[in-house]
Amino acid sequence: MADVVREMLVSHDLDETRVAVVEDRGLVEYYIERAKRSVVGNAYLGRVRDVLPGMQAAFVDIGLEKNAFLYVDEVVAPEGLEDVPRRDIASLVKPGQQLLVQVVKDPMGTKGARVTTDITLPGRFLVLMPFSEFVGVSKKLPDEERDRLHDIVTRFTPEGVGVIARTASAGASERDLTSDLEFLQRLWRRVQHQAREGLAPEVVYTEMDLALRFVRDVFSEDFRRLVIDDRGTYDKVVSFLKKTSPQLVKRVHLYRERISLFDAYNLQPQIDSATQRVVPLPSGGYIAIDPTEALTAIDVNTGRYVGKKDLEDTILRTNLEAAEEVVRQLRLRDIGGIIVIDFIDMEDQFHRMEVFRSFQRALERDRTKTRVMEISKLGLVEMTRKNVTDGLSGVLMEPCPACGGEGRVLSAATRRLTVERKMKAILAAGRSAAYLLGVNPETYELLTAPGTNTIAALRQATGKQVAIVPEASCDAVEVRVLIEGRAGLIQRAMQ
Numbered sequence: 001m002a003d004v005v006r007e008m009l010v011s012h013d014l015d016e017t018r019v020a021v022v023e024d025r026g027l028v029e030y031y032i033e034r035a036k037r038s039v040v041g042n043a044y045l046g047r048v049r050d051v052l053p054g055m056q057a058a059f060v061d062i063g064l065e066k067n068a069f070l071y072v073d074e075v076v077a078p079e080g081l082e083d084v085p086r087r088d089i090a091s092l093v094k095p096g097q098q099l100l101v102q103v104v105k106d107p108m109g110t111k112g113a114r115v116t117t118d119i120t121l122p123g124r125f126l127v128l129m130p131f132s133e134f135v136g137v138s139k140k141l142p143d144e145e146r147d148r149l150h151d152i153v154t155r156f157t158p159e160g161v162g163v164i165a166r167t168a169s170a171g172a173s174e175r176d177l178t179s180d181l182e183f184l185q186r187l188w189r190r191v192q193h194q195a196r197e198g199l200a201p202e203v204v205y206t207e208m209d210l211a212l213r214f215v216r217d218v219f220s221e222d223f224r225r226l227v228i229d230d231r232g233t234y235d236k237v238v239s240f241l242k243k244t245s246p247q248l249v250k251r252v253h254l255y256r257e258r259i260s261l262f263d264a265y266n267l268q269p270q271i272d273s274a275t276q277r278v279v280p281l282p283s284g285g286y287i288a289i290d291p292t293e294a295l296t297a298i299d300v301n302t303g304r305y306v307g308k309k310d311l312e313d314t315i316l317r318t319n320l321e322a323a324e325e326v327v328r329q330l331r332l333r334d335i336g337g338i339i340v341i342d343f344i345d346m347e348d349q350f351h352r353m354e355v356f357r358s359f360q361r362a363l364e365r366d367r368t369k370t371r372v373m374e375i376s377k378l379g380l381v382e383m384t385r386k387n388v389t390d391g392l393s394g395v396l397m398e399p400c401p402a403c404g405g406e407g408r409v410l411s412a413a414t415r416r417l418t419v420e421r422k423m424k425a426i427l428a429a430g431r432s433a434a435y436l437l438g439v440n441p442e443t444y445e446l447l448t449a450p451g452t453n454t455i456a457a458l459r460q461a462t463g464k465q466v467a468i469v470p471e472a473s474c475d476a477v478e479v480r481v482l483i484e485g486r487a488g489l490i491q492r493a494m495q
Helices: 142-158 174-197 211-218 231-245 246-251 268-273 311-332 347-365 393-397 414-430 440-448 454-462 489-494
Strands: 004-014 016-023 026-033 043-052 057-061 068-071 098-105 115-116 124-131 136-139 162-165 202-205 223-228 252-254 278-280 285-292 293-302 339-343 370-372 380-385 397-398 409-410 434-438 465-470 479-485
Touching: 004 211, 004 414, 016 211, 016 246, 016 465, 026 268, 026 311, 026 393, 043 174, 068 414, 124 174, 136 142, 142 162, 142 285, 142 465, 162 174, 174 202, 174 397, 223 231, 223 246, 223 489, 231 246, 268 397, 278 489, 285 311, 293 311, 311 339, 311 347, 311 393, 409 414, 414 434, 414 440, 414 454, 414 465, 414 479, 434 489, 440 454, 440 465, 454 465, 479 489
Parallel strands: 004 223, 068 115, 136 162, 223 252, 293 339, 434 465
Antiparallel strands: 004 016, 016 026, 043 057, 043 098, 043 202, 057 068, 098 115, 124 162, 278 285, 285 293, 339 380, 370 380, 397 409, 434 479
């Protein structure tokens, strides 16, 4: 891990914020936030709509399109019910009751959000658990540091609440930790006040935006630097770190180059690969990723790789490469749920264990909780990975209208935003004062739809004259320069 060069990139433009984590210039995590933000972490004053004893669950109206799902094990028991051997949802919540809940999983497909009444409030160094008395420290830290943090947190945590020291608390001073705890306690009192005074359904606590959330939860001494291409976002991040981790401020850089930040790191081909079924391996083999309703199946194949020694060596090398790439794709695509990986059959038991150990080492860099079963004699690895979002495919893709959803195509929002970025890059890199650009006819309709101000925004951002026309020969996200020249040239060409 120490040898890996980690960087975090934040790009904010038009209607989208993107965060990328790269390791040795390879993209391993990629998250997008558009107008419709994730609601994970938000707290709501909800109203119980239905209680279903047969499912031991309740549906709660929190003001979203679909009612949220509350399972009996996610309900904090009132005093005196903790020792009941078999908890009953009907004894814990009633229809019409107002309830303070927090979203733990976003709505996905036809399912509403999943919620809990066990509220947690994350800070930079600590997580406050108002309904628990547990005091813990991240297991990712060394034992000596865990003992130091546990001692500090135990001394300052009030009775009746729980606290977890996060991985980011490594090296934090006593003052840093107590300040974070005081902030979280003030925040909890504010949430309680809003819940008492509010009328369901109502949001009483909103999580930070994507950029700040990632800086709070992920950015640490493990990263060489954090690069941001937007002045407003940069100022927010620096201001936050000055209050919480001033030693990290020097690692934050404002990107000012003409070429876009993600292009400078050559990330687009890697992002594009995250929507493909087949992912090539360095030696010539490949993995194939097939999501289903019940699980995600990942198959490993030698492809055109024929090896240099013997069959067993060829298989071992392909499987070792696949072990690294599978974990990278799990993180990049944010694949959750049940996952089955079909490595190529290996006769040698030692080879099977070597591949499994390589797979486990790669998983150590994954922040998401996983549970892995040992590799079987058939080369199968079964695992689960915590499912919080719809995954990258759910953001970038949508069901194909031509095949009734059997396949997936780039969503309208993804096509529009991709083309907008390409046009902006062309204008920023070019030396001419005016441009006539051609785009796919369907994309043209998206860019010129009522209420869209794409062209005006590009003119304002670049100071150049620009016009677009439909070009039948362009692909969905292609942008073609048809004419460029002096100011006024485009108007004459369009007449």
